[in-house]
Amino acid sequence: MATTSISSATNLNNLTPASSSLQKNSNPSSAHLSFSHSSISLQKLSVHTTNFNNPISRGFSIFNVLKTAQHSDIASSARDSDPVIKSQKPTILVSEKLGEAGLDLLRSFGNVECLYSLSPEDLCAKIGECDALIVRSGTKVTRQVFEAAKGRLKVVGRAGVGIDNVDLQAATEFGCLVVNAPTANTIAAAEHGIALLAGMARNVAQADASMKAGKWQRNKYVGVSLVGKTLAVMGFGKVGSEVARRAKGLGMHVIAHDPYAPADRARAIGVDLVSFDEAISTADFVSLHMPLTPTTNKVFNDATFAKMKKGVRIINVARGGVIDEDALVRALDSGIVAQAALDVFTEEPPSKDSRLVRHENVTVTPHLGASTKEAQEGVAVEIAEAVVGALRGELSATAVNAPMVPPEVLSELAPYVTLAEKLGRLAVQLVAGGSGIQSVKVGYKSARDPDNLDTRLLRAMITKGIIEPISDAHINLVNADFIAKQKGLRISEERVYVNSSPENPVESIQVQISNVQSKFASALSDNGNISIEGKVKYGIPHLTRVGSFSVDVSLEGNLILCRQVDQPGMIGQVGNVLGERNVNVSFMSVGRTVKRTKAIMAIGVDEEPDKETLKKIGEVPAIDEFVFLDL
Ligand SMILES: NC(=O)C1=CN([C@@H]2O[C@H](COP(=O)(O)OP(=O)(O)OC[C@H]3O[C@@H](n4cnc5c(N)ncnc54)[C@H](O)[C@@H]3O)[C@@H](O)[C@H]2O)C=CC1
Numbered sequence: 001m002a003t004t005s006i007s008s009a010t011n012l013n014n015l016t017p018a019s020s021s022l023q024k025n026s027n028p029s030s031a032h033l034s035f036s037h038s039s040i041s042l043q044k045l046s047v048h049t050t051n052f053n054n055p056i057s058r059g060f061s062i063f064n065v066l067k068t069a070q071h072s073d074i075a076s077s078a079r080d081s082d083p084v085i086k087s088q089k090p091t092i093l094v095s096e097k098l099g100e101a102g103l104d105l106l107r108s109f110g111n112v113e114c115l116y117s118l119s120p121e122d123l124c125a126k127i128g129e130c131d132a133l134i135v136r137s138g139t140k141v142t143r144q145v146f147e148a149a150k151g152r153l154k155v156v157g158r159a160g161v162g163i164d165n166v167d168l169q170a171a172t173e174f175g176c177l178v179v180n181a182p183t184a185n186t187i188a189a190a191e192h193g194i195a196l197l198a199g200m201a202r203n204v205a206q207a208d209a210s211m212k213a214g215k216w217q218r219n220k221y222v223g224v225s226l227v228g229k230t231l232a233v234m235g236f237g238k239v240g241s242e243v244a245r246r247a248k249g250l251g252m253h254v255i256a257h258d259p260y261a262p263a264d265r266a267r268a269i270g271v272d273l274v275s276f277d278e279a280i281s282t283a284d285f286v287s288l289h290m291p292l293t294p295t296t297n298k299v300f301n302d303a304t305f306a307k308m309k310k311g312v313r314i315i316n317v318a319r320g321g322v323i324d325e326d327a328l329v330r331a332l333d334s335g336i337v338a339q340a341a342l343d344v345f346t347e348e349p350p351s352k353d354s355r356l357v358r359h360e361n362v363t364v365t366p367h368l369g370a371s372t373k374e375a376q377e378g379v380a381v382e383i384a385e386a387v388v389g390a391l392r393g394e395l396s397a398t399a400v401n402a403p404m405v406p407p408e409v410l411s412e413l414a415p416y417v418t419l420a421e422k423l424g425r426l427a428v429q430l431v432a433g434g435s436g437i438q439s440v441k442v443g444y445k446s447a448r449d450p451d452n453l454d455t456r457l458l459r460a461m462i463t464k465g466i467i468e469p470i471s472d473a474h475i476n477l478v479n480a481d482f483i484a485k486q487k488g489l490r491i492s493e494e495r496v497y498v499n500s501s502p503e504n505p506v507e508s509i510q511v512q513i514s515n516v517q518s519k520f521a522s523a524l525s526d527n528g529n530i531s532i533e534g535k536v537k538y539g540i541p542h543l544t545r546v547g548s549f550s551v552d553v554s555l556e557g558n559l560i561l562c563r564q565v566d567q568p569g570m571i572g573q574v575g576n577v578l579g580e581r582n583v584n585v586s587f588m589s590v591g592r593t594v595k596r597t598k599a600i601m602a603i604g605v606d607e608e609p610d611k612e613t614l615k616k617i618g619e620v621p622a623i624d625e626f627v628f629l630d631l
């Protein structure tokens with residue numbers, strides 16, 4: 001039995017329903033939940049629907065979890081010719097140049113707008129109309145962008161590797177998935193690194209400029225050889241290891257520093273993994289291939305240059321920010337660094353009078369590492385597939401800020417995901433006004449080994465079900481844990497082994513809200529928690545227990561729960577009230593603990609009964625309490 005705590009709770013005032021209990025004779029208008037801190041009422045429970053002709057409209061894809069609309073050629077040509085449907089297609093903004101093959105793929109799915117020179121203000125003004133944004137390194141996707149999107153932006157696709165230009169924290173808070181294209185430009189970046197290494201060693205750029213200025217300076221541009229020299233690769237990931245492989249081919253001795261790289265991968269290429277200090281102090285050439293993170297920011301500075309061999313040469317095709325550029329100018333001036341070849345800069349483009357760029361021992365290129373035809377086509381397709389997949393509700397293998405849930409797990413969990421959300425929604429509607437929700441316990445009964453049951457999705461959906469009806473938050477797999485934590489909601493999970501078919505990932509899900517009053521006292525179990533339980537039957541979510549009462553109703557439409565004295569004729573009496581008011585009953589189920597004592601009646605209704613109808617139900621003599629729930 002495993003219990004996972006998500007967050008510790010403070011008081012969750014903003015999850016406090018304001019309405020009071022729905023005990024018998026209460027004003028039926030209170031049958032409609034309203035909440036003290038905002039104007040959100042039960043009406044909010046009708047799931048937000050944008051409804052383009054694809055599944056993102058259905059609230060949770062990764063978001064609503066599963067793809068429901070498949071993309072066929074017929075469907076897409078119909079969409080293209082119908083102006084109404086066309087306007088319902090997702091809008092994908094491409095803010096930097098992207099390869100045609102990727103654009104074609106995007107166009108087959110959504111309305112694609114390519115706007116390549118948007119100012120930050122223009123981007124913020126535009127983003128509220130977009131479902132997806134595709135950028136390269138030149139667009140800063142800041143918190144302001146996510147704020148301006150007002151919840152519409154679902155995916156940011158980074159057509160490349162580095163995501164340092166995207167505010168990931170803000171993306172996560174706003175429930176926006178960020179995907180990148182991590183593989184298609186690896187070789188291009190590695191080749192550019194090698195080009196800079198060899199070009200720098202032989203002064204190719206400087207000699208070229210000199211000749212174009214009419215000079216012939218053979219003595220000035222004597223270079224250094226690469227063979228037998230030591231190259232330190234800093235960051236032994238995809239690009240770094242390809243640089244290492246190529247440098248070995250040039251006869252260099254290659255060492256690498258990477259705190260996270262497996263030693264056997266390095267050994268396989270004939271590279272020694274060493275400490276940071278050993279790498280920088282023994283190398284003749286230092287090539288940078290780590291990402292820009294708070295840890296790597298300006299990691300090459302006065303102190304680290306001072307540890308390097310005099311006359312060292314530096315190549316940077318990673319990110320400008322890993323170098324303190326003023327310190328590099330000082331190291332170049334003092335001769336510690338003989339030469340530098342730089343593709344990337346702290347500020348891009350750097351200022352025209354940048355001392356670093358103008359330094360005679362520095363070779364520069366304008367962030368061209370990924371800029372080969374082949375890489376750009378590859379990156380464009382890689383990112384287009386990831387963005388389209390995300391918009392369809394699939395979880396991308398290249399998601400940067402969401403847990404990976406493989407497609408087979410997603411499809412298996414689909415009905416349980418709906419069950420989880422509905423149980424969350426139902427449970428929160430049972431909380432009485434004045435109660436602050438702090439702690440939710442979720443129990444999964446399953447025949448599966450805990451390692452074989454990924455509950456993140458279910459937990460996210462329960463969180464969604466609990467929080468969305470009573471706040472403005474839109475919750476998905478990306479932001480569920482963050483928002484729960486932010487709201488002081490602690491969700492603990494418990495998996496209980498049951499001896500049933502392991503074919504079913506989950507036998508039942510129980511949601512308990514602790515330490516609260518309930519507006520439907522019968523929903524409280526013996527331990528005082530609001531407790532409901534559900535199962536998936538024939539692919540349809542069912543409510544199977546309320547408090548200590550067994551019931552069996554499919555979780556569709558609206559639900560009235562009544563507690564009454566278990567006696568003949570109750571179903572008929574309530575049915576009559578509803579029938580007279582033209583409210584169609586879709587199903588009914590009665591559950592009791594002991595014969596002829598108390599029973600719970602669960603009534604599914606197609607229409608929402610008006611106040612008068614609810615009042616009349618309350619007036620049926622044997623009914624002790626009732627509650628109307630919007631699923
Ligand atoms: N100039 C350009 O056009 C391009 C630049 N890049 C940049 O190159 C860098 C590497 O890209 P990939 O190899 O694809 O990424 P990667 O994620 O495969 O490799 C990065 C490696 O850096 C390592 N690392 C992290 N922190 C480190 C630290 N403090 N010290 C040493 N190593 C550390 C990681 O363990 C990882 O192995 C990224 O910053 C990316 O943005 C990538 C492609 C094109």
Ligand SMILES: O=C(O)C(=O)COP(=O)(O)O
Pocket residue numbers: 136137138159160161162163185367368369370371
């Ligand atoms: O992929 C990366 O990290 C790059 O730096 C490439 O940047 P770009 O897409 O060419 O602006």
